[in-house]
Amino acid sequence: MSKSVDRKMSRGPSTEDIIEDTLPSTTETTVDKIEEISSLEKKLVRKIDLRLIPWLAILYLMLSLDRNNIGNARLGGLEKDLHLEGNDYYTALTIFFAGYVIFHIPSNLVVKRLRPSFWIAFTMVMWGICSLCQAFTHNAAGLIACRFFLGTFETGVGPSIPLVLSFWYQRDELALRVAIYFGSSTCAGAFAGAIAYGVLATMDGAHGIAGWRWIFIVEAIPTIILGLLSLVIMPDLPSSPNKRWLTPEERELAIQRTEMSGNTDKQFFDKKQFVAALTDLKNWLAVGIYVGLNVALGSYAVFLPTIIRDMGFASLDAQLLSIPPYVAACCLVFLISWNSDRTMERGFHIMGVSSLGALGYIFLLASESVGLRYTGAILVACGIYPIIPLTLSWVSNNQLGHTKRAVAIALVSMIAQVFAIVGTQVYRTEDGPRFIRGHAVCLAFISLSGISACVLRILLKRENTRRNQTYGPADVKDLSTLEDIDTLYDNHPQFRYAL
Template identity: 55%
Template sequence: MATDDIKDTVEYSEDVKVDEKQNISQHEGIPRPEDLKQDMALQTGEADHELRERERKLLWKIDLRLLPTLSVMYLLASLDRGNIGNARLGGLEADLHLEGNDFYNALSIFYAGYVLCQIPSNLMVKTMRPSRWIGITMTLWGVCSTCMAATKNASGLFAARFFLGCFETGIGPSAPLILSFWYRREEMSSRLAVFLGSSTVAGAFGGALAYAVLGHLQGAQGLSAWRWLFIIEGLPTICLGLLAFVILPDYPASAGKRWLSPEEKELAIQRGASAFNTDTSNFDLRQVKAALLDYKNWLTALVYTGLNAPLASFTSFLPTIVKTLGFTNLQAQLLTIPPYIAACFYLGIMCYLSDKLKQRALFIIIVSMTGTLGYMFLLIGNNVALQYLGACFAAMGLYPLIPLTLSWISNNQLGHSKRAVALAMANTMSQTLSVLGTQIYKTQDAPAYRPGHAICLAFTCLTWGTALVLRYFLKKENASKDKQYGVPGEIDEKHFVGAEDMYDKHPGFRYIL
């Protein structure tokens, strides 16, 4: 019953006397309309508070189960992908008799495998349980990483790196999709920051671990120290891959009773519906077509491409770049740590503010401009301090872009299959350009590496420039929907009826800018 009609529906008995001056009923058993309104408002407020409290506890449970597991997985993936740069300073090239562009080709072939398996991997998450797919691929990439310790020549290194790239698609592109099953749009960036921020921890930890291994295990058991580096970083990956079958949850609808109560499970499903996660785990070809024909997905992929080409070179060549500033091999390993620490803190701040303000493009632009400044310092710097500061700014201008851009892509897709394809499109396009990133820091350009720095600077400009253009189009489409359908209020069930057929053209859906 509407509170405005309460006064009209209350029937007063004949013996009730009303003091019209004070408008106070003399009969204590009959509530006044004003009191009923206040009581209902209080009850509504209490219900909202109770729902928020239930949701807060549920989020805490989801965070504790999902984020540590996925973050450690991505940390290990980043270690296994980037440790070849540390191994290079430990004598890998000499021991494997690499010549000419062999080392650069070993870097590039990783991304060839990564690109080939991007879309198939994301579609496998849709057809298999995520825990099974990630468990299988993680175990296999751990095997590939460990096997790099046994390589004897360039061909063996190429084969191991290619399959490492194939199997690492099981966590990198797939995890943002899995997180979107559990979190609302405004919650994604901070969660992706925790997940993807582990790559900065991997960079810092990898430098410290390489310093310890290369400094103390040379010749142990007859093996070169760089071989021990691959073994020590590969075996934990295999172990965690096997555990993933048990510890990693799949979808809200399939959550076990030991983890979520029936009430919590229902709330998780309702949260997914209110976040426009409307479809089932079945693969939908219509959504694939919708994703491929959406020009906004191609623009977002271009944003992501602008960060991945310099990121690929930064990860693999930072130890080499630092060494050319005048440091020894071991000193260079240690000095790779501060840029990653700076990037980690910057990532957390930017992603927190992005979620709080519900803005993506603004922070993508700010971060990528930080990277532009960093590469300017590296390009024109004439002293060690300024160039090292440039390396720190470059890291700060690259790593935060990963969660910001992926959350932007995920936020602006309605439907699991469409979201899966959009994420795979961005990753495929960007990782294709990552092949270029592995080839731009040539030995003959040392020690200044000006061509490489200039190319990376151009890519950072591409990122913030494309983000500006995309934001303009998204704002324009939101305004068009507001004009046609009105500004949407709080989302309830009627807003997402039919959403699986209309995708993000649904009247109740608005793009995150």
């Protein structure tokens, strides 16, 4: 079977599919009517894009800032002022992931029950308060407590948003949208450096408050405000009532699009789907991809300023020099994700960017040249960040059923966050300025991402081929019409996996 046919079968329903199922086969089904419905869908997608994506990007930007600004605060004197000793700083980094991991699955199961707008607004306000409290801590215990609850409440946005997006978009629309809002995390790295530079240069000692404390204050207050606004601005689900921003025709089309993609189950929780998600080999291979990513990401986001400083730059200059790697990564995230949606290929793209990240770590390990090492730091960012939307979209594409998709996304992210703890521990001050151990560990794990993606793609390709040979090409356009879809999920003979 040709690659084009294989890609077509792994996509979601197209505009033509919706038209065919919506309109009766009569002479009244004219070209003008088809164009009218096609135009309506394009208008609907644009409306969803404008309402959802920019807002989610801003929310995730704040999430990334509040999660990682401790790395910038460290260069401003946090350790000295809080009298941190031994492993205190690394414990504060690690404890964040404890809270973040524990509440992954509960958050993804609750978000649909309590409405995304309420759940996201509530958790965002709460993590903003936790972030703000870091500015007023005076010892290690206070900092560690704030970091734990910061991780707990950030689950309301982190793992929940990919699930919410899967109810609004088709399979071949998802990666780019996930990339746009996740790409804001790369922007956060750039903003963090710029904000830290400005705050430490101009506000250190203002009103008797140390500059590193101002970093937390300046970045936490907007989070709380945006959290409150989310209650009004953030849409819920296509089937939710009172969608005044959609016309009745657009709302009906949005519901039809999500049902045709397999979002048909009405139950809040399905035990069979829960077990199916936990026992699905595909999900565990995706865990391998995300584990490799998160070890590298967990270290990169909080230690990049330190790594750059130890190349021989002053602390303030290191804050500024942490910006270009994130800018480059942000551009590549959008480009790679757009091409992934266009070709409906996830595995090859993950293999490609993980190889780029591995090359970056090799540069950091093999050379004493500041220029080559800084280039390596840029390549690492370009290799790490595109994997995030590609993996989450891949997992979402290949799960049917709300509970199964919710648990699969949470499972992949949750276990990977456990291993992100490794990333917070591998870079030690005493290993500077080369940080050989940290770079070597991250090189091994980013390689794991590429290998896991390769194995997963081979298995999915083999299964698609088996189903084609056994049952023939998949010709069902509306997954909601399939018998036994609510019990077989993605094991249904007419379902084809995204590769």
